[in-house]
Amino acid sequence: MSEDGQSAATESTDETSEPTSGKLVELAKRRGYFFQSSGAYGGVGGFYTFGPQGAALKGNVEDAWRDRFAVAEGNMEIDAPTIMPEPVFEASGHLDGFDDMLIECPDCGTSSRADHLVEDNTDYEDAESLPIPEVEEVIAEYELVCPECGAGLADVAVENFNLMFDTNIGPGDADPGYLRPETAQGIFVEFPRLKEYARNQLPFGVTQIGRAYRNEISPRRSIIRTREFTQAELEYFVDPEEDEPDLESVADVAVTLYPASEQNAEDGSEIETTIGEAVAEGIIGDEWVAYFLGVAKPWYESVGVDMDRFRFRQHLAGERAHYAADCWDAESEIDGNWIEMAGFAYRGDYDLSKHGDHSGDRFTVFKQYDEPQTVERATVDPDMSYLGPEFGGAAQAIVDELEALAARDRDAFDGETVTIDLEGETHEIPLEKTGFAVEEETIAGEHVTPHVVEPSFGVDRLVYTVLHHAYREDEVDGEERTYLDLEPEVAPTFVGVFPLQNDAELEATADEIVADLREAGLSVTEDDSGNIGRRYRRQDEVGTPFCVTVDYETIENPETTVTVRERDTTSQKRLPIDELAETLAAIRTGDLAFEDL
RNA sequence: GCGCGGAUGGUCUAGUGGUAGGACCUGAGCCUUCCAAGCUCAUGGCCCGGGUUCAAAUCCCGGUCCGCGCACCA
Numbered sequence: 001m002s003e004d005g006q007s008a009a010t011e012s013t014d015e016t017s018e019p020t021s022g023k024l025v026e027l028a029k030r031r032g033y034f035f036q037s038s039g040a041y042g043g044v045g046g047f048y049t050f051g052p053q054g055a056a057l058k059g060n061v062e063d064a065w066r067d068r069f070a071v072a073e074g075n076m077e078i079d080a081p082t083i084m085p086e087p088v089f090e091a092s093g094h095l096d097g098f099d100d101m102l103i104e105c106p107d108c109g110t111s112s113r114a115d116h117l118v119e120d121n122t123d124y125e126d127a128e129s130l131p132i133p134e135v136e137e138v139i140a141e142y143e144l145v146c147p148e149c150g151a152g153l154a155d156v157a158v159e160n161f162n163l164m165f166d167t168n169i170g171p172g173d174a175d176p177g178y179l180r181p182e183t184a185q186g187i188f189v190e191f192p193r194l195k196e197y198a199r200n201q202l203p204f205g206v207t208q209i210g211r212a213y214r215n216e217i218s219p220r221r222s223i224i225r226t227r228e229f230t231q232a233e234l235e236y237f238v239d240p241e242e243d244e245p246d247l248e249s250v251a252d253v254a255v256t257l258y259p260a261s262e263q264n265a266e267d268g269s270e271i272e273t274t275i276g277e278a279v280a281e282g283i284i285g286d287e288w289v290a291y292f293l294g295v296a297k298p299w300y301e302s303v304g305v306d307m308d309r310f311r312f313r314q315h316l317a318g319e320r321a322h323y324a325a326d327c328w329d330a331e332s333e334i335d336g337n338w339i340e341m342a343g344f345a346y347r348g349d350y351d352l353s354k355h356g357d358h359s360g361d362r363f364t365v366f367k368q369y370d371e372p373q374t375v376e377r378a379t380v381d382p383d384m385s386y387l388g389p390e391f392g393g394a395a396q397a398i399v400d401e402l403e404a405l406a407a408r409d410r411d412a413f414d415g416e417t418v419t420i421d422l423e424g425e426t427h428e429i430p431l432e433k434t435g436f437a438v439e440e441e442t443i444a445g446e447h448v449t450p451h452v453v454e455p456s457f458g459v460d461r462l463v464y465t466v467l468h469h470a471y472r473e474d475e476v477d478g479e480e481r482t483y484l485d486l487e488p489e490v491a492p493t494f495v496g497v498f499p500l501q502n503d504a505e506l507e508a509t510a511d512e513i514v515a516d517l518r519e520a521g522l523s524v525t526e527d528d529s530g531n532i533g534r535r536y537r538r539q540d541e542v543g544t545p546f547c548v549t550v551d552y553e554t555i556e557n558p559e560t561t562v563t564v565r566e567r568d569t570t571s572q573k574r575l576p577i578d579e580l581a582e583t584l585a586a587i588r589t590g591d592l593a594f595e596d597l
Numbered sequence: 598g599c600g601c602g603g604a605u606g607g608u609c610u611a612g613u614g615g616u617a618g619g620a621c622c623u624g625a626g627c628c629u630u631c632c633a634a635g636c637u638c639a640u641g642g643c644c645c646g647g648g649u650u651c652a653a654a655u656c657c658c659g660g661u662c663c664g665c666g667c668a669c670c671a
Contacts, residue, residue: 163670217670477632531634570632
């Protein structure tokens with residue numbers, strides 16, 4: 001976590017320019033946000049447990065995402081299994097595409113892609129499709145060497161490494177399955193049924209919040225890169241020819257963009273613009289992607305991402321999947337490094353077409369024309385009682401050719417006989433034996449494969465960013481203080497309730513208040529230990545926005561008020577107990593501000 | 598997976614070939630009429646497995662985990 005070099009790459013924006021990751025990870029461990037899993041058994045790499053505060057924060061973030069991307073957009077949410085059978089991943093391309101052949105140099109230890117080595121140094125073009133023993137043979141035959149140190153790689157084993165966790169479905173290994181490497185496939189696979197729920201009307205969107213698994217070679221940076229993580233994904237299915245996003249509603253959203261052209265430029269930099277302008281100037285190539293960027297930005301802000309440390313970065317041509325026309329990431333800055341929090345991709349019909357090809361089902365939507373179209377169609381209905389005896393085994397081939405010919409060249413049926421060329425031989429078929437006819441057909445519509453726009457969010461990285469961007473250090477009355485400036489909407493604990501001192505009467509009143517607030521649906525913690533300042537600091541450190549203190553005025557005053565203390569400013573106001581729950585609930589939903597009390 | 602560095606109560610850390618000390622936290626009590634105060638007491642630890650040794654938390658080897666760099670990140 002060195003400061004040099006890294007922080008120079010980006011202009012840090014505020015008082016937290018000093019790296020805080022170390023301190024944050026320590027706080028997260030101590031206060032129950034997240035920590036290494038299975039610690040009692042030595043820990044396991046790339047797996048983290050969200051503690052009591054972390055699970056609540058993550059849940060709140062997921063709820064906020066659901067409100068915005070499912071409920072507010074009118075999309076439907078599903079919950080698919082995390083394990084799916086092998087054919088799903090054959091179709092999706094993960095079985096091949098996620099599979100790397102690695103070969104490790106015995107001398108210098110460098111790992112290289114064995115298939116790339118072969119392709120670069122031999123005439124083989126698609127080494128990835130070769131079985132491993134054959135790749136090993138080729139390496140030995142061509143005496144390929146390590147690209148780093150030049151050591152010979154003949155007789156070095158090629159390891160197959162697939163980033164997917166595999167398992168067996170049921171007993172034995174006849175039915176392999178995989179833990180999904182992204183939640184998206186669970187949506188795509190169910191498309192034929194989901195489109196029924198959408199009553200075959202495009203556009204429609206399906207969301208899913210769930211776990212995905214990748215057996216990363218090297219998990220890093222606490223919960224930034226783990227082997228099990230949570231995604232919140234929206235697959236939005238559109239008719240590419242007709243559907244258009246409501247760009248107007250997000251046109252004025254101000255965004256920081258880092259387009260590919262700027263990344264490639266010598267002195268490129270981020271661009272401050274609006275969604276509307278970026279589309280007008282062609283910076284964002286796809287309007288759907290632009291729309292969801294416009295939805296995402298204010299949402300990120302609402303859950304507490306610092307907009308001075310946030311940008312959308314366009315994928316460079318090289319990092320884009322081949323089917324993606326345009327792709328942007330949402331990135332946040334953590335100690336001078338930009339990390340990817342979400343990807344917004346226009347995936348075309350790639351996914352649905354693949355599943356349509358590989359499965360027996362139809363991954364299309366029937367699109368009705370405004371007016372039914374009448375077309376003339378030439379058909380044949382061959383007389384098999386003639387063709388069979390006449391041509392024997394070739395009869396079926398002749399039928400196929402007649403059908404093809406009718407579609408291709410109606411004029412061929414103008415004469416007394418029809419001429420068929422079949423494997424060099426010419427056959428004359430009497431016209432009346434072909435059953436040729438031109439019919440009028442009414443076509444009500446067509447089957448179209450929808451295109452997919454995919455906003456895909458990493459929830460863990462977002463939670464990490466929210467914590468990191470909320471981390472604050474300041475001084476209160478000369479004492480150092482650490483607090484988390486979490487948005488009330490996502491803060492895991494919303495209010496702490498304290499009796500000012502050890503006093504049965506104060507404690508009894510505090511108990512009643514706690515019960516009231518909990519009944520109002522607020523997340524409440526009660527604390528009567530130590531002096532009042534310590535209790536305030538405790539809540540500051542987990543980011544609890546408000547604390548209520550029951551003092552002697554509360555039990556003496558007929559109006560029975562308590563103090564409400566706000567976390568960031570530590571300022572206090574007195575509120576009547578009977579208005580407390582209602583007022584705090586309104587603050588949490590954003591309908592009321594503490595300053596206005 | 599490779600290289601470098603690291604691992605001591607919940608957290609942060611001191612330390613030596615002779616079985617560990619501090620600070621903070623936490624709990625109990627006293628005190629206390631609003632911001633980590635004070636006093637008393639208490640709980641709690643050498644990452645795991647081998648080896649060397651009379652003796653290993655310390656030295657050696659292997660592993661696990663963490664951080665960083667490389668590679669990887671459809």
